Amino acid sequence: MLQQPPPWWSPVVAGLVPYVPGEQPKIERLTKLNTNENPYPPSPAAVQAIRAAATDGLQLYPDPDASALRRVIAARHGLALDEVFVGNGSDEVLAHAFFAFFQQSGAPLLFPDITYSFYKVYCGLYGIPYDTVPLDDQLRVDVEAFARAAGQPNAGVVIASPNAPTGEGLPLATIERLLQLFAQRLVLVDEAYVDFGGESAMSLVGRYPNLLVVQTLSKSRSLAGLRVGFACGQRPVIEALERVKNSFNSYPLDRLAIAGAVAAMQDEAYFDQTRQAVMNTREGLALQLEDMGFEVLPSQANFVFVRHPGHDAKAIATALRAKGVLVRHFSLPRIDQHLRISIGTPEQCGILVDALREILA
Structure with a gap:
C-alpha cells in the first residue's frame, strides 16, 4: 500500500x-476447501465444446449479445430472450447492476x-451509501428488520440466497x-449457490417488475475458470444492464466461454449428478463435524459455516493449513469464531475430518 498516492490518481x-x-x-497437493x-x-x-470453439473463429469477435447462451438460459427458466443478461462472471453482472440501479440521489x-x-x-467504487441490516442471533436474514427499514429513503435491496458465508436460503414467501415492501426500488x-438446495426466485420474474435474479456457472456448473x-428480469431491468454493459465492454464473453456455457447449460444429466453428489457429501460432513462438537448452520449451499465452542477458529484454520488443508476464516465481527468450509469430494472431506480430529485431540 502506497503511503502517498501519486497526484495522477483519481481521488x-x-x-x-x-x-x-x-x-x-x-x-x-493441498486439500483446497476455501x-x-x-x-x-x-x-x-x-470441455468438448470449448475445444471445438478453439479450433476456428478466434480471429473474430464473439457475438456481443451472446444470443445462443441467452436463448438456452431463457428456455430453461421459461423467459423471453430479452429478459436475460449475461456477463463475465456474476461479479461483473453485479457490478453493472449496482451502477444501473442503486445510485439513487444519496439514498x-x-x-x-x-x-x-x-x-x-x-458501493465504494460507485460512491453508493449503504446501510446494513443485522442478521438475527441465529445468523438468519431478519425480514422484519428490513420491513422497518422500508419506511426510510433507500436505494434498493440486495439479498444473497443462499447467503454467503452462512448458507441460509430464503423461502419464496420471504423474497x-x-x-412488496420495496415496490418502488429494485x-x-x-x-x-441456489442449485445446491435453495429455492430460486426465477419463478417470480414475470410477476415483479422490480426483481433481478443473478446466477453464475462458477459453482454448480463447475466453470469458475471460464x-x-x-x-x-423484466425487459426494462435488462435494458438498463445492457446500456451499462455497452458503455463499458461490448464483448464481455469470448467465444470459448459462450460455447462452453451453452453446452454446460444443456447437459442437465451431468448437472444433476454432480450437484446431488455435493449435497450428499455436505450432509455427511455436517454430521461428522457435529460429532466432533462443531455447531453447523443449516446450509443450502456448497459449503458449511461452523464454529467450535471449545476452540478458536483462527487457530483451527492455521493448524489445518499446516496439515495441507485450506478453509476460510473471516476476521469480522460476529463471525470471527466461524469457519467456512467448502464441500469437496468425499475423499477431500475425509482428509479434512482426519486432520480436525488430530487438531481437536
Whole structure:
C-alpha cells in the first residue's frame, strides 16, 4: 500500500478498499476447501465444446449479445430472450447492476451485515451509501428488520440466497415480501449457490417488475475458470444492464466461454449428478463435524459455516493449513469464531475430518 498516492490518481482510487478473494495457493497437493469451487470437473460436453470453439473463429469477435447462451438460459427458466443478461462472471453482472440501479440521489442501499463482502466494495467504487441490516442471533436474514427499514429513503435491496458465508436460503414467501415492501426500488437476489438446495426466485420474474435474479456457472456448473454469469428480469431491468454493459465492454464473453456455457447449460444429466453428489457429501460432513462438537448452520449451499465452542477458529484454520488443508476464516465481527468450509469430494472431506480430529485431540 502506497503511503502517498501519486497526484495522477483519481481521488476515489486512494479511498477504495478492494475485495480480497480467497487464497489461490501455488503449493501442490493441498486439500483446497476455501473458495467454494465445485470439486468435480465441468461437463465433458462443455470441455468438448470449448475445444471445438478453439479450433476456428478466434480471429473474430464473439457475438456481443451472446444470443445462443441467452436463448438456452431463457428456455430453461421459461423467459423471453430479452429478459436475460449475461456477463463475465456474476461479479461483473453485479457490478453493472449496482451502477444501473442503486445510485439513487444519496439514498442508502440495504443488505445484510453479514453477506458477500463484494457488495460493500461495489458501493465504494460507485460512491453508493449503504446501510446494513443485522442478521438475527441465529445468523438468519431478519425480514422484519428490513420491513422497518422500508419506511426510510433507500436505494434498493440486495439479498444473497443462499447467503454467503452462512448458507441460509430464503423461502419464496420471504423474497416476495421484500419485493412488496420495496415496490418502488429494485430487489436484487444473488443466487450464486441456489442449485445446491435453495429455492430460486426465477419463478417470480414475470410477476415483479422490480426483481433481478443473478446466477453464475462458477459453482454448480463447475466453470469458475471460464467466468460466466447471468441475470434475469423484466425487459426494462435488462435494458438498463445492457446500456451499462455497452458503455463499458461490448464483448464481455469470448467465444470459448459462450460455447462452453451453452453446452454446460444443456447437459442437465451431468448437472444433476454432480450437484446431488455435493449435497450428499455436505450432509455427511455436517454430521461428522457435529460429532466432533462443531455447531453447523443449516446450509443450502456448497459449503458449511461452523464454529467450535471449545476452540478458536483462527487457530483451527492455521493448524489445518499446516496439515495441507485450506478453509476460510473471516476476521469480522460476529463471525470471527466461524469457519467456512467448502464441500469437496468425499475423499477431500475425509482428509479434512482426519486432520480436525488430530487438531481437536
